[in-house]
Structure formats: C-alpha cells, structure tokens
Amino acid sequence: MTTPNHQSGAMRDMFARIAPNYDLMNRVMTGGQDTRWRRTVLQRADLPRSATILDLGAGTGNLAREAVRQRPSSHVAATDFAIPMLRLAQGKHPSPNIGWNAADALQLPFPNDTFDAVVSGFLLRNVTDLPRSLAEQHRVLKPGGKFVSLDTTKPTPHSLSPLIKLYMHKIIPALGRLLTGNGDAYTYLPESSENFLSAEALTAHLAAAGFRKILYQRYMFGTIAIHWGEK
Numbered sequence: 001m002t003t004p005n006h007q008s009g010a011m012r013d014m015f016a017r018i019a020p021n022y023d024l025m026n027r028v029m030t031g032g033q034d035t036r037w038r039r040t041v042l043q044r045a046d047l048p049r050s051a052t053i054l055d056l057g058a059g060t061g062n063l064a065r066e067a068v069r070q071r072p073s074s075h076v077a078a079t080d081f082a083i084p085m086l087r088l089a090q091g092k093h094p095s096p097n098i099g100w101n102a103a104d105a106l107q108l109p110f111p112n113d114t115f116d117a118v119v120s121g122f123l124l125r126n127v128t129d130l131p132r133s134l135a136e137q138h139r140v141l142k143p144g145g146k147f148v149s150l151d152t153t154k155p156t157p158h159s160l161s162p163l164i165k166l167y168m169h170k171i172i173p174a175l176g177r178l179l180t181g182n183g184d185a186y187t188y189l190p191e192s193s194e195n196f197l198s199a200e201a202l203t204a205h206l207a208a209a210g211f212r213k214i215l216y217q218r219y220m221f222g223t224i225a226i227h228w229g230e231k
Ligand SMILES: C[S@@+](CC[C@H](N)C(=O)[O-])C[C@H]1O[C@@H](n2cnc3c(N)ncnc32)[C@H](O)[C@@H]1O
Pocket: 008, 011, 012, 015, 016, 026, 056, 057, 058, 059, 060, 061, 062, 063, 079, 080, 081, 082, 085, 103, 104, 105, 106, 120, 121, 122, 123, 126, 127, 128
C-alpha cells in the first residue's frame, strides 16, 4: 500500500468504523440490488480484455472484484483513504490482479493517461471537492477511457416520495443502529443523499470536467443513478 497524501479526518474515520458491517448493510438496505448495480457499472465501462482499471473509493472492494470477474486478465488499482476498509477488502478478495492503494480521491498518486476506466461506487457524494475529484479522474484516464459512477441521487418528486423519506430517515438509521451499532453513519447517508446533486446537475459537472458522451440511468424509485461518460 502507498500512503495517503491528504487527510480528511472525520469522513475517513466514519468509513473506518463501519467497515466490518458495510457489506451487510448494503445488502439489506438495497434488498440485494447493489450487486446487480455493480455488475452494470463494469458493463458500462466497456472494458477491453486486459483493462487497467481504477476503483476509486473502493471500500470493501466489491467493484474491484467484479472487474476481475468480468475481465480476468485486467489489473485493478483499488484506492481508498480509509485503511481499515482496504485491509478488510484485501482479506476478502485476495487477487494478484488487484493492487490496494491508500490515497485521497482529490490527489491521485497516478500519472496522467493511466487507466482504461475509472469506476466508483457511492463515492462522489462524499468527496469534499467534487470538481477537483472529477478533474483528477479525468487526468488519470487514457484518452477514450471510460468514467462510470454509481451513487445515490436526488429523486424527482413522485407519489412514493413520502415512503422514500420514511425509509431514508427512519428505517435506514434504525437498521444501521441494529446491524452495525452505528446509527450516525446511517443518518449521514440519507442527509448526504438529499444534499447531493440531481442526476442532471451531476451530468453538468461531468461535462465541465471535460467528459463527453455522458449518459445516466436511475434505479430504485429514482434514488440511485449510474452515470457514464468518456474522456
Ligand atoms: C460508501 S463507501 C463505498 C464503497 C464501495 N465503493 C462500494 O461500492 O460499496 C465510500 C468509500 O469512499 C471512501 N472515500 C470517501 N471519500 C474519499 C476520498 N476523498 N478519497 C478516497 N476515498 C474516499 C470511503 O473511505 C469509503 O470506503
């Protein structure tokens, strides 16, 4: 592992605390849909046979593992600033095709034009400087390389909005307390999701960062979006 260049204390500590139960909470909260979304992320990346992939904010490494499953001769740089997350991921998915890097998404320790794809799951909503993180992702992609992000998104109001609010603000924090003993992190989740950009606004940020051919698809009653584009 390399050492992080940049510290972002509170956020990093929160992710370090929830690391042991992170996957269980994801499965329960999404009714198992997160596994399907991760498969779609790698399909959207349209990877060559021997791809070089950056999994940014890799957490417990599920996107990295899916990348190697879909492209067994690829190499993945799984990168996160929470070292307990990386340790857990390394133990769960030992693979000669995955390298584990402690680094901040705002200052990536990779040269320009390195990767065929940069993928992330539930990262962008958490970074403190979105334009800078997108600029870094654009910088390390090869020309023609693919960007794919999976994250929560602000849903457009519809008839189920009151139920979604109840689920986000009452049920998820209660599940978090019950299953992880950490209600705070699962209060942060609905708050950060509501404060994050709409799918359209994220598209505008991607265009401003220099990406082209940007598209997105919503899932789970409009609360989740996968965005993809190209350098
Ligand atoms: C919600 S988890 C997502 C983990 C995984 N990608 C997934 O799909 O389940 C967000 C991850 O992003 C990491 N993260 C947040 N901000 C970061 C930053 N600025 N630099 C690197 N990692 C960051 C956290 O440590 C955490 O592991």
